[in-house]
Amino acid sequence: MKKRLYLELENCIGCRSCLAACTQCGGHEERNRNYVYDVNPLVNRQTMPLMCLHCVNPACARSCPAQAIQIHETGAVLSALVEKCIGCQNCTIACPYGIPKFDTEQNLMYKCDLCIDRSKDGIPPMCASVCPTNTLQWLTDEEIEAKQKQFNLDNGKWVTSMPYLEGETNVKVNLPGILQGVTKLF
Amino acid sequence: MQMDNFRNERDQYFKEVDNLNHPNETLVKTHCSYCAMQCGMNLRVNTKTNKIVGVEPRYDWPVTLGKMCPKGVTAYQQVNNKDRLLKPLIRDDQSLKGTKNGFREASWDEAYDLIVKKFTELQENYGKDSLSVYSGVSMTNEKCYLTGKFARVGLQTRYIDYNGRFCMASAAGGLNRSLGIDRGSTIPWTDVQDTDCIFLAGSNTAECHPTMMFRVWAIQERGGYVIVADPRETPVARRADLHLDLRPGTDLALANGIVNLLIENGHIDAEFIKNHTNGFEDTKELVKQFTPEYTSAITGVAPEKIIRAAEIYGKAPNAIVMFARGIEQQIKGVDNVSGYTNMALVTGKIGRAKSGVATITGQGNGQGGREHGQKADALPGYRKIANPDHVKYVSKVWGIEPEEMPKEGVSAFEMFGLMKQKTIRALYLLCSNPAVSAPDQNYVREQMKNLDFMVCVDFYLSESAEFADVVLPTTTWAEDEGTTTNVEGRIIKINQAQMPVGESKPDWKIQVELTELMGRGKYFSHLKTPEDIFNELRVASKGGTADYYGVTWEKIDKQDGVFWPCKDEDDPGTPRLFLDKKFNHPDGRAKIFALPYRPSAEEPDEEYPLRLTTGRVVYHYLSGNQTRRIQFLRDMCPDPFVEVHPETAAKYNIDHEELVRLYTRRGETTYKVKITEAIRKDTLFVPYHWGHEKSINLLTIGELDPISRMPEFKACAAQIEKLKIKKVQ
Numbered sequence: 001m002k003k004r005l006y007l008e009l010e011n012c013i014g015c016r017s018c019l020a021a022c023t024q025c026g027g028h029e030e031r032n033r034n035y036v037y038d039v040n041p042l043v044n045r046q047t048m049p050l051m052c053l054h055c056v057n058p059a060c061a062r063s064c065p066a067q068a069i070q071i072h073e074t075g076a077v078l079s080a081l082v083e084k085c086i087g088c089q090n091c092t093i094a095c096p097y098g099i100p101k102f103d104t105e106q107n108l109m110y111k112c113d114l115c116i117d118r119s120k121d122g123i124p125p126m127c128a129s130v131c132p133t134n135t136l137q138w139l140t141d142e143e144i145e146a147k148q149k150q151f152n153l154d155n156g157k158w159v160t161s162m163p164y165l166e167g168e169t170n171v172k173v174n175l176p177g178i179l180q181g182v183t184k185l186f
Numbered sequence: 187m188q189m190d191n192f193r194n195e196r197d198q199y200f201k202e203v204d205n206l207n208h209p210n211e212t213l214v215k216t217h218c219s220y221c222a223m224q225c226g227m228n229l230r231v232n233t234k235t236n237k238i239v240g241v242e243p244r245y246d247w248p249v250t251l252g253k254m255c256p257k258g259v260t261a262y263q264q265v266n267n268k269d270r271l272l273k274p275l276i277r278d279d280q281s282l283k284g285t286k287n288g289f290r291e292a293s294w295d296e297a298y299d300l301i302v303k304k305f306t307e308l309q310e311n312y313g314k315d316s317l318s319v320y321s322g323v324s325m326t327n328e329k330c331y332l333t334g335k336f337a338r339v340g341l342q343t344r345y346i347d348y349n350g351r352f353c354m355a356s357a358a359g360g361l362n363r364s365l366g367i368d369r370g371s372t373i374p375w376t377d378v379q380d381t382d383c384i385f386l387a388g389s390n391t392a393e394c395h396p397t398m399m400f401r402v403w404a405i406q407e408r409g410g411y412v413i414v415a416d417p418r419e420t421p422v423a424r425r426a427d428l429h430l431d432l433r434p435g436t437d438l439a440l441a442n443g444i445v446n447l448l449i450e451n452g453h454i455d456a457e458f459i460k461n462h463t464n465g466f467e468d469t470k471e472l473v474k475q476f477t478p479e480y481t482s483a484i485t486g487v488a489p490e491k492i493i494r495a496a497e498i499y500g501k502a503p504n505a506i507v508m509f510a511r512g513i514e515q516q517i518k519g520v521d522n523v524s525g526y527t528n529m530a531l532v533t534g535k536i537g538r539a540k541s542g543v544a545t546i547t548g549q550g551n552g553q554g555g556r557e558h559g560q561k562a563d564a565l566p567g568y569r570k571i572a573n574p575d576h577v578k579y580v581s582k583v584w585g586i587e588p589e590e591m592p593k594e595g596v597s598a599f600e601m602f603g604l605m606k607q608k609t610i611r612a613l614y615l616l617c618s619n620p621a622v623s624a625p626d627q628n629y630v631r632e633q634m635k636n637l638d639f640m641v642c643v644d645f646y647l648s649e650s651a652e653f654a655d656v657v658l659p660t661t662t663w664a665e666d667e668g669t670t671t672n673v674e675g676r677i678i679k680i681n682q683a684q685m686p687v688g689e690s691k692p693d694w695k696i697q698v699e700l701t702e703l704m705g706r707g708k709y710f711s712h713l714k715t716p717e718d719i720f721n722e723l724r725v726a727s728k729g730g731t732a733d734y735y736g737v738t739w740e741k742i743d744k745q746d747g748v749f750w751p752c753k754d755e756d757d758p759g760t761p762r763l764f765l766d767k768k769f770n771h772p773d774g775r776a777k778i779f780a781l782p783y784r785p786s787a788e789e790p791d792e793e794y795p796l797r798l799t800t801g802r803v804v805y806h807y808l809s810g811n812q813t814r815r816i817q818f819l820r821d822m823c824p825d826p827f828v829e830v831h832p833e834t835a836a837k838y839n840i841d842h843e844e845l846v847r848l849y850t851r852r853g854e855t856t857y858k859v860k861i862t863e864a865i866r867k868d869t870l871f872v873p874y875h876w877g878h879e880k881s882i883n884l885l886t887i888g889e890l891d892p893i894s895r896m897p898e899f900k901a902c903a904a905q906i907e908k909l910k911i912k913k914v915q
């Protein structure tokens with residue numbers, strides 16, 4: 001059964017275990033490819049992860065003059081091919097979220113590949129495996145649909161479940177505010 | 187319960203997930219080396235080099251399902267770390283004590299000879315009790331058990347205690363007093379997500395026990411409530427339904443205030459109180475005084491919030507009260523524990539699934555390590571050294587005469603006082619780093635420096651090792667096997683994934699070899715493996731409160747752990763306590779305690795107007811001796827800092843990231859300021875994982891709880907000062 005990465009941003013506690021876990025993936029040369037932001041550091045402890053959303057029509061790949069960014073049959077948008085990447089960094093600029101990272105020494109882009117050695121066989125990526133809060137989950141489409149229904153909310157103040165942000169993506173996201181529509185037990 | 191095919195519960199989160207097997211690697215199932223969540227993990231071992239090379243989630247561990255915090259993910263990097271001690275070290279020049287300098291590598295024989303010579307000399311001149319053992323609970327039950335026996339039978343000294351005095355001692359004291367038993371949790375963690383209200387007091391859960399957070403958030407997703415009592419708006423407090431932002435050191439007033447409202451609102455369970463408790467009427471009388479306004483005046487929490495908290499907890503069909511070091515590391519830590527436990531006892535929300543009381547244990551084996559006799563007053567199975575019958579039983583297991591059993595010793599912090607008086611002249615330190623973790627560091631370091639002789643057993647040269655004459659290299663958790671008892675009271679198995687690095691040896695082996703050289707081998711030589719030690723522990727604990735007799739390593743594997751008490755082979759263990767509403771006091775009743783409020787040992791005044799509190803960050807564990815050596819964790823949080831509210835910062839004219847002088851009556855140091863609205867205006871917070879001049883424990887106070895002998899790390903009076911910037915010439 002095909003599973004996807006699903007993000008529930010409200011849950012994040014900023015532990016950065018997802019970053020630590022990213023360095024542990026076999027093909028990642030101990031460098032993490034994801035980000036966690038402090039939303040408002042002088043005010044509170046809100047944080048959120050910033051992950052590659054694996055766009056269906058990825059700007060990073062489209063912008064690459066050397067066709068170095070391949071799309072895996074699972075939909076994962078892979079890291080640049082070492083032999084093709086010319087180090088122009090078009091991809092980082094083209095990506096709406098600035099995801100691709102750059103190694104100046106190797107003159108090479110590197111980015112999230114959804115731990116392709118794991119996810120191609122249905123094993124969850126390292127980040128979603130370890131995330132202690134279920135901010136990052138590895139779910140089936142049915143499970144994601146149920147989640148988006150459960151938290152569907154658009155009341156003018158909070159918009160939580162949207163089909164997608166910039167363009168259609170393989171990774172699904174629920175924005176902060178998921179609890180606003182929950183009916184209390186008592 | 188039927189023993190055949192029994193397996194501890196798996197909950198709605200359990201999924202069958204494959205692991206990734208890398209070529210030329212095998213996976214060894216084990217648990218994290220750090221906190222008491224004891225997250226399941228697989229260590230990746232290269233089959234050619236036989237070395238640990240990485241970590242793989244353990245999806246089939248029912249408590250944590252593959253989840254790990256950043257400490258757990260990188261824990262394996264301790265093993266083949268460049269800082270590992272590979273050989274024993276000896277320092278001949280005593281004037282270099284307190285520094286890293288002067289050590290030379292030595293053989294085990296030479297190191298042992300020196301230790302035996304010094305220990306024997308001191309005991310001949312000053313008596314058996316001139317030696318002391320200071321231990322820790324970040325190691326297996328087998329090691330903790332043996333360390334108690336090593337001190338009392340091997341070295342024949344009364345002075346043994348352990349770092350749980352800075353960790354779990356107040357929880358132990360309070361739970362024993364209220365419930366008659368100190369098993370940290372009355373329920374398994376797989377109940378947490380299904381409760382209707384969790385009341386978290388003094389627990390920075392998201393940073394200290396991150397892998398239970400998905401369960402806490404799930405309560406809210408179902409429409410249940412999360413209530414957090416903490417001076418800081420920690421990541422769990424940020425999303426809580428209610429944050430009770432109390433002044434550090436005022437928990438007992440808050441607990442009394444809530445109990446008062448539970449009674450007034452009629453949210454009590456009169457039947458339960460009548461049949462299963464004592465002490466209700468006295469408590470009712472005492473808490474009357476704690477009206478919302480009175481409670482608010484002491485705690486600084488708005489009366490409406492106190493009223494709302496009592497209403498939610500009172501109405502919740504099921505509720506769990508959990509607490510941690512925030513309430514326990516106070517001079518009234520034991521009272522705080524009993525005070526919050528009163529909430530469950532007056533409402534009868536205990537002794538069933540999804541309701542109960544728990545302390546969130548800190549150290550990996552904080553539970554098991556306090557049960558088997560390395561505490562000054564305790565013997566295996568939670569027996570007491572003051573009880574002649576207990577002494578008789580354990581003496582028999584150990585093969586000594588009851589008269590030979592040393593008397594009760596003193597608590598960890600009090601041992602430094604005896605060092606000062608020269609009652610204690612030598613120290614055998616293992617699994618702990620008091621040169622960072624003890625309060626009032628200037629005092630503590632001086633006592634360690636003045637010892638006649640000190641041995642430190644560690645796998646790195648810790649800040650405490652800098653005071654030693656001999657340092658013995660031991661193994662990390664992954665180079666040995668044994669059991670630990672996790673946050674739930676579940677006994678689990680740690681497995682060996684690699685041979686010991688360099689010449690290092692596991693602690694138990696060092697102790698057996700030393701006792702043989704000291705002529706006490708007949709009590710120890712039969713212990714050739716950790717399993718031999720476990721089997722002796724089973725017998726030694728048999729019939730005690732913490733009864734492990736029915737636990738075997740095989741049963742642990744088969745059942746996904748065993749909850750104690752577990753009395754015999756047919757007993758699958760006890761995941762939930764008090765299901766029959768029988769508490770462990772002789773009359774079967776729990777005790778509701780009437781607890782008068784008292785202030786902290788040192789309240790703010792004109793000279794020191796702020797309250798200093800200390801704690802942890804998610805990236806580091808305890809004294810930081812392990813985690814500060816891991817690149818990723820160091821990159822995330824290289825240095826301590828002081829959290830200051832922006833209004834307070836403005837008053838002192840200090841900016842974000844500016845260096846300030848922070849001082850108390852005991853010491854001073856400088857830190858970078860972190861400005862945040864997520865803290866009370868009258869409170870400063872500094873994490874404690876650093877040593878030398880960066881240690882916040884230079885400033886903390888060594889006043890102790892009268893029962894648990896726990897120092898008051900969580901509240902003392904402090905002042906802050908802008909550093910005058912010297913003009914560059």
Ligand code: SF4
Pocket residue numbers: 011012013014015016017018019036048049130131132133134135136
């Ligand atoms: S692991 Fe999860 S909770 Fe931790 S920072 Fe990453 S997304 Fe947030």
Ligand code: SF4
Pocket residue numbers: 051052053054055058059060061077094095096097098099100111
């Ligand atoms: S999020 Fe950015 S890096 Fe990821 S696929 Fe889309 S455009 Fe490319």
Ligand code: SF4
Pocket residue numbers: 218219220221222223224225253254255256257258259394395396397
């Ligand atoms: S430190 Fe605690 S929460 Fe973190 S991985 Fe280890 S056991 Fe789990």
